[in-house]
Amino acid sequence: MRRSVFGASVRGASHIRSGRECQDSLKKVILDEDAVILAVADGHGSESCPYSKTGSFAAVNVFCKIMGDYLETYAGQTETLFTFLKREGDTKIAQEIDTEWKRRILRLHKKCRREIPVGADGIIDRDAVYKLYGSTLLGLVITGEFLFAFQLGDGDIMKVSESGVYSVIEADKILGTETHSLSKAESWKKAITLIRKREENERKPVMYLLSSDGLSNSYKNEEEFQKTCADYYALLKEHGVKAVSDRLKAWLQETSEMGCGDDITALFAYESEQEQ
Numbered sequence: 010m011r012r013s014v015f016g017a018s019v020r021g022a023s024h025i026r027s028g029r030e031c032q033d034s035l036k037k038v039i040l041d042e043d044a045v046i047l048a049v050a051d052g053h054g055s056e057s058c059p060y061s062k063t064g065s066f067a068a069v070n071v072f073c074k075i076m077g078d079y080l081e082t083y084a085g086q087t088e089t090l091f092t093f094l095k096r097e098g099d100t101k102i103a104q105e106i107d108t109e110w111k112r113r114i115l116r117l118h119k120k121c122r123r124e125i126p127v128g129a130d131g132i133i134d135r136d137a138v139y140k141l142y143g144s145t146l147l148g149l150v151i152t153g154e155f156l157f158a159f160q161l162g163d164g165d166i167m168k169v170s171e172s173g174v175y176s177v178i179e180a181d182k183i184l185g186t187e188t189h190s191l192s193k194a195e196s197w198k199k200a201i202t203l204i205r206k207r208e209e210n211e212r213k214p215v216m217y218l219l220s221s222d223g224l225s226n227s228y229k230n231e232e233e234f235q236k237t238c239a240d241y242y243a244l245l246k247e248h249g250v251k252a253v254s255d256r257l258k259a260w261l262q263e264t265s266e267m268g269c270g271d272d273i274t275a276l277f278a279y280e281s282e283q284e285q
Contacts, residue, residue, distance in 0.1 A: 010153075010213065010280055010281075010282060011280065011281055011282070011283070012042075012045065012151075012278060012279065012280045013250040013277075013278070013279050014037045014039060014045055014047065014276075014277065014278045014279075015037075015250060015253075015254040015257070015276075015277055016035050016037065016047075016049075016219075016257070016274065016275055016276030016277055017035075017257045017258045017261055017274070017275060018031055018033045018034070018035055018261075018272065018273070018274040019031065019258055019261040019262045019265060019272065019273050019274075020272055021223060021265045021269075021270050021271040021272040021273065022262075022265045022266040022270040023269075023270030023271065024054075024270075024271075024272060026270075029054060030062055031062070031272045032051060032052030032053070032054040032061050032062050032065060032144075032272055033049070033050065033051050033052065033065060033221050033223070033272045033273070033274040034049070034050045034052070034062070034065040034066045034068065034069045034274070035047075035048065035049050035050075035069060035219075035274050035276045036048045036069035036070060036072075036073050037276065038073045038077055040077065040080060043152055043153045044080055044150070044151065044152045044153075045150075045151050045278060046072070046073045046076050046077060046080075046148070046149070046150050047148065047149045047150075047151070047217070047219050047276050047278060048068070048069035048070075048072040048073050048146065048147065048148045048149075048219070048276075049069065049146075049147045049148075049164060049219040049220065049221055049274050049276050050064075050065035050066075050068035050069050050144045050145055050146045050147070050221075051065060051144065051145045051162070051163070051164060051221040051222060051223070051272070051274070052064050052065035052142075052143065052144045053143040053144065053145075053188070053190065053192075054272075055143075057140060057141075057143075058140065058141060058142065058143040058192070059141060060118075060123075060141045060142045061141075061142055061143050061144055063114075063117060063142055064110075064114065064141075064142030064143055064144035064191065064192065065144040065145075067110055067113045067114060067117070067142070067144075068110055068144045068145075068146040068191055069146070070113075071106055071109045071110045071113065072106060072146060072148040072159065073148075074109075075102070075105050075106060075109065076102075076148065076150050076157070079093075079094075079102075080150070080152075087152070087154045087155070091154070091155050091204065091206065094155075094157050094202075094204045095204050098157065098159070098202035098203075098204055099197075099200055099201065099202040100197075102159070102202065103159070103161075103197035103198075103200035103202065104197045106146070106159070106161075106191075106197065106200070107191065107195070107196045107197040107200075110146075110191045111135070111139055111191075114138065114139055114142045115135060115138060115139075117142075118138050118141070118142075123141075125138065126138060136192075136194060139191075139192040139193075140192045141192075142192060143190045143191070143192035144162075144190065144191050144192070145161060145162025145163055145164055145188055145189065145190060145191070145221075145222075146159070146160070146161045146162065146191060147159070147160050147164045147165075147166055147219045147221075148160075148219075149166055149177070149217060149219055149278070151217065151278055152207075153207065154206060154207060155204060155205065155206050155207055156177070156203070156204065156205055156207060157202070157203070157204045158177045158178050158202065158203045158204075159200060159201075159202050160178045160180045160200065160201045160202075161189055161190075161191060161196060161197075161199055161200045161201075162180075162188040162189040162190055162191075162199075163180070163188045163189075163221075163222040164180075164219070164220060164221050164222050164225075165180075165218070165219070165220050165222070165224070165225050165234075166178050166217070166218070166219050167217070167218045167219075167220070167235075167238050168215065168216070168217055168218075169215070169216040169217075169218070169238050169239055169241070169242040170211075170212060170213075170214070170215040170216070170242075171212055172212070174235040174238050174239050174242075177203060177217070178201055178202075178203050180201055188222075213280055213281050213282045214242075214245070214246055214279065214280060214281035214282070214283075215279075215280050216238075216241065216242045216245060216277060216278070216279050216280075217277065217278040217279075218238060218241065218275060218276070218277055219274075219275070219276045220273070220274060220275045220276070221271075221272065221273060221274040221275075222271070223265060223268075223269060223271035223272050223273035223274070224237075224261070224264065224273050224274075224275060226268065226269040226271060227264045227265060227267065227268020227269045227271075227273070228268065241253065241277070245277075245279050245281075246281075250279060253277075257275065261273045261274075261275060
């Protein structure tokens with residue numbers, strides 16, 4: 010089995026017009042031939058969240074660091090790790106991500122010597138600091154034995170194979186522009202996780218896609234978005250990883266221009282029995 014991991018972030022068409030930077034971040038960690046960690050985060054980008062690019066950058070790094078540490082700690086103990094993640098994924102893991110993200114944000118805010126809001130009691134208003142860096146987070150751990158997916162806020166984690174297209178996690182959909190956020194108090198309570206074992210003879214090729222909501226929001230409905238996921242899968246099968254990877258930024262930029270105008274990030278893991 011051969012696995013390739015690649016992705017891109019593009020500045021949204023509306024962000025280009027308004028002079029705003031891309032608020033999305035992505036990170037991939039390839040531990041070995043068996044295990045990879047993928048993460049995508051979308052900074053809110055509103056006037057009340059001026060440092061959300063930093064927030065999304067911290068989010069993907071936190072997820073990859075925490076999950077990488079667990080994979081290292083439980084190396085050679087797949088069943089034990091699977092059981093732990095199944096039991097603690099949406100509690101202990103989510104709490105660790107929440108706590109570590111907030112710890113890093115507070116440290117970065119102080120290091121940059123930015124204004125520190127203080128409440129009426131004279132104590133640092135940490136919640137006001139976190140809000141400045143608001144971000145969502147998508148994460149996926151892929152091993153030969155299992156998948157572990159994490160979602161806090163909007164965005165999509167998709168799987169495409171010969172069997173069809175489906176969402177790995179069915180996340181809460183919030184109407185309007187509001188979304189769950191790492192910046193909120195006890196954000197871990199809004200995290201959704203999924204863990205499942207992989208089938209020993211799972212048909213290849215298979216494609217996993219993590220994308221910020223700028224991608225799905227650029228299509229008129231879920232059906233059109235899923236068709237686009239299937240189109241990427243078909244392109245990978247027909248033309249290979251390099252051809253798709255080389256053109257990905259241009260395609261995402263065009264999607265933003267023709268669609269919602271938001272930043273778009275897409276991070277792929279493609280597994281095949283053939284040379285890619």
